[in-house]
Amino acid sequence: MDYKKLAERLLPGEYLPLEEYERMYPPRALPTGAEVTRLAPSPTGFIHLGNLFVAIANERIAHQSGGKLYLRIEDTDLKRKVDGAVEAVKRALEYFDIRFDEGAEIGGDDTYGPWYQRQRGEIYRAYVKDLIARGRAYPCFCTEEELSELREQQTAEKKITGYYGAYAKCRNLSEEKIYRNLDAGKPYVIRLRSMGDPEHKLRFRDEIKGEITVTENDQDVVILKSDGIPTYHFAHAVDDHLMRTTLVIRGEEWLASLPIHLELFDVLGFPRPRYGHNCSLMKQDGETRRKLSKRKDPELSLEFYRKAGYLPRAVKVYMLTLLNSNFEEWYLKHPDAPLEDFSFSVRKMSKSGTLFDLDKLNDISRNELAKLSAEEMYDFLFSWAQEWGSDAQRARVANREYLLRVLALCMGTGSKKRRKDFETAAQAIDHIAYFFETPEQTDAYRVTAEMKNAILSAFLQTYCAADDAQVWFAKVKEVAASLGFAAEMKEYRAAPEAYAGSVADVAEVLRIAVTGGANTPDLWTIMQILGEEQVKARITGAMEDRS
C-alpha cells in the first residue's frame, strides 16, 4: 500500500516539515533542574477544588525550580465550550494565588503558543499526516452504530471492549476499499495503528506513585476525529512535547490512559515528559467513599469558598497540608512565613486517595483569620461583603471606624489573645450583628420573667457607662448578691444549693438582653462600644413584654 499517497489524499496540501516545528518550538533555555509544568483545563467554566489541588502542586514545582507554569486550553470538544470560561478559570486561580508565566489570556512570552488547541489544528494534522505516511495511522470508516454493536458483542463474549487486534476492521482495509469509501464521501476518523501487546507489562516510574506496572496499549485509538480535530490524547502529546513540558502532574484518573500516551510519545518520536499522578479528593458517602462530584457536592466548586468567605490562604494551606505530608509540621513552626518558603517536594505527595475534611479546613480558617490585623480583617470583610454580602451584611461593614473598634476590642485583632469564633467572612459579619441591630426579643432566658426583670432593673439602677471593667463587674456582683445569687463562683461551686444561682446566671441575663445571645465576648467591652444610650434602650426593651 502506498501510504504517502494515502496521506496526501486524506490530508492534502502543504504542511510544514516536522523539523520546522522543532525549530519553532525549541527546547527552553532554563537552568538545569527547572521544571516546565502546565494546567490544561477544558473550557467548561467549572473550575473546582480538584483543579486547584493539582494546580498548586504544578505551580510550586515550576516556580520553586526556576521553571515555568503555563495555561493551555483543551478545547478540542466544542460541546464542552462555555463562553467566558477561560477568564473565569484564570480569575478563580488568581484568587488562590496561582500565577502563570505563559498561556491563554496570560500575556507574556508567546513563543510556545497558541495556547488554545483549536488554534493548533495545522500542527496536529502535520503530525497525523506523517503518521499516515509512515503507515502508523489509518482511516476508519466504522459508524457509531457499528462501534456500539462491536462493544455489545465484546461485552456478551466477555472480551475486552474496544477497537484492537482482529476487531479493528478498518485496520487492514485494502487500498481499493479505502479509496472507494473515500470516493463515496464516507466520513472517517484517523486511528493509531497500535503496535502494543497487552501481554507486555512494563515498569514505569511515576513521580508520585513510584514504580508502577503499565500494560502496553493495543487499542487503535482515534487520534483525529471526523471533524479534523485531534482527540485529547493526541493533542496533549504533541503539545506537551512542543511546549517543552518536563513534568506532568495530573489527577490519577489519567493513569488508565497512560499506556496510550506512552505509545503516542514513542510513535511520534518525542522524548516522554515525566509524569506524576496525584490522588483524588474523596468524600464519604454513607458506607463508601467516592470522588467529589460536581452535582452532589457544592464544596467541590471553588465558588463555594469565595461565596462563604474563606480566606484564600486558608484554602491553600489546607491543600498544601494534603499535598505534602511534611507541610503541616513545617507550618506549625513557621506560621507567618510566606507559603513559598516551604520546600515543596513531589516525593512527599500522597499515593492514596484523600477524604476531604471540612472540619480541618475550618480549623485552618479560624487560625488564618486570627492572624489578620484589624485593618486586614476589615479589608477582607469589606471586599467580601461588596461581592457576596446581603444588604444587611454590607451595612455592617459600612462604618470603618466603628467596625475596627468592634474587631479590635471584641475579636482581639491586634492583641496576642485572639478569639477564633468563625471560619468565614460571612460568619464573622453575622456574628457581630448585634453591634448594629437591636436583637429580637427572645425566650432564651433560663430564669423566670420576674427574676429577669428584677435583675435588669437592679442593673439599670447601678449602671454607669463611665465605670471601668472592675467597677462594672463589682456592681454586677452586688446585683447578684441582692437577689440571692452567689457573687463569687468559688462560693457557688462550694455550695450551689445555698443560692438561687451564681453571678454567671446574672451576667447571662444581661448578656441576652443586650446581645440576644448567651455566648459573646466580654460584656463590659460590648457595652462600652454600644454606648450608654443603646445599652439602656436594649435593657429597657427586654424588660417589657412577654412573660
Add this chain to the structure above:
RNA sequence: GGCCUUGUGGUCAAGCGGUUAAGACGGCGCCCUCUCACGGCGCAAUCCCGGGUUCGAUUCCCGGCAAGGUCACCA
C-alpha cells in the same frame, strides 16, 4: 468483568525489620473563667486478613479481601 492504583486511630498522616506506633483535625474530660472563644492539661481510638522469610514483622515476599480509578469520534 479486564487492567491499574491504594490499604497505619473517625479524618489527614509520620514511621518502613526491634518504637511506650509521632503530630494535626474531630470527639470526650478537667483547669482557667461572668458566658463563649482563646489558652493549658489529660483521655479514648489505628498498623485490612491469612500464610511465609526472620531470633523478631506495621515495615520484606506471596495469596486473599476491601476501596478507588478506568475501559468514548469527553477531557
